[in-house]
Amino acid sequence: MTTLGDLWHNVLNTQPDPPHLLVIVTGVVALLVITPHRVWALTRNAVTIAHEGGHALVGVLCGRRLRGIRLHSDTSGLTLSSGKPYGAGMVLSLFAGYVTPSLLGLAGAGLLGLGRITLLLWVSLVLLLAVLVMIRNVYGAVAVLVVGAVVFFVSWFASPAAQAAFAFAGVWFLLLGGVRPIGELQRLRSRGRAPDSDADQLARLTRIPGLFWVGLFGVVNVASLLLGGYLLVVPLLRSGV
Template sequence: MDLFDPQAAPAEWLVIATGVAALAVTVPRRIWLLARNAVTIAHEGGHALVAVVSGRRLEAVRLHSDTSGLTVTRGRPTGLGMVLTAAAGYPAAPLLGLGGAALLGAGRVTVLLWLATALLLALLVMVRNAYGVLTVLLTGALFVLVSWLGAPEVRAAFAYAVVWFLLIGGVRPAFELQAKRRRGGAPDSDADQLSRLTHVPAGVWLAFFHTVSLCCLIGGGRWLLGF
């Protein structure tokens, strides 16, 4: 099968079932604490990609077992590049989900799987801690395994599950950050850093994160369900 050949849309029940599975992974706290690693990969990858595009020098990416992460860049400590880099983390997973939903809506399952693999490989080059390397390697290996060995139905189910998870799971982190800030925690969160950089209240940046994630969920969900 050619990489760019469109694949027929899966049965509606499979699309709905993968969405329910993604929701079941996102809501229970114990399962979420493990699954959140995938969202952290997207989050830090968003910081890293925008840093490079905006002209900053990417030094390192670290992913930790508590599902936190850190992206280290070099450049001016203020300015548009720094603002864009700091703002890119929380919207990254929802926007990736939205892009994935557009590809799946066009039947490009294989393109999505290989594009995701390429992005993971690019991120792996910059990861600088053992846990992060292991997490990205295992995630990338899963994509390669499904892409090479999976039947078309298996590839479609996997791709839909991944995109649903990015869309649904991408909503929760901003609410978690909001709860932490309400308790007086996370003083150096992305929202607080952006507040110091732009003199716009952190609550406004939180509202921005919420708006992006919820709009992506609605738009991506419509594409996946064929509305």
């Protein structure tokens, strides 16, 4: 039986660089699961979990009191917090949602670049558990539990090769999947179907047009994709592939 010390050593230990083909294939797989609309309608739930978790985390760090998170079957979500309805804390909390998936992907790419595959999986579990504690509806709880169960199964039972494939695919998914919602947001806004979007709430708080905030979301997420993608393919570049 694995002792706690063995487990801790395994989590903190580094893993060898994966095969170059795995890095490329997992990127292609991630692109395939965010491109078709019907597949995206399912996989977008994972992006929504990160989105709402970002609102919650930054809100708490800014001194707001978190009241709960709700995730819906249409892949939308809602994070409720109490505090001043204005000021820097509210602005940062609203801004965090759309950029969190991409920033998590960038952080994950950094860990993978250091060979910390197991650490990445267990940090993901801790973050999912933190979100689960604040979920306030059945669908949301089921969605987080399903994602958490998959991550736990891979981290505990899968072979090192399977863990590497899952970790790289997950990071590529966050990096790529963080970009698509920005375009979807602006399409909804242009049709007048998202009057209370994060960008429009930011516009009302700051008196800076919502389009500016959408553009800023996009700049952060595209930059995260480019930098994260670079970190993931560095081993290939070093070897001349």
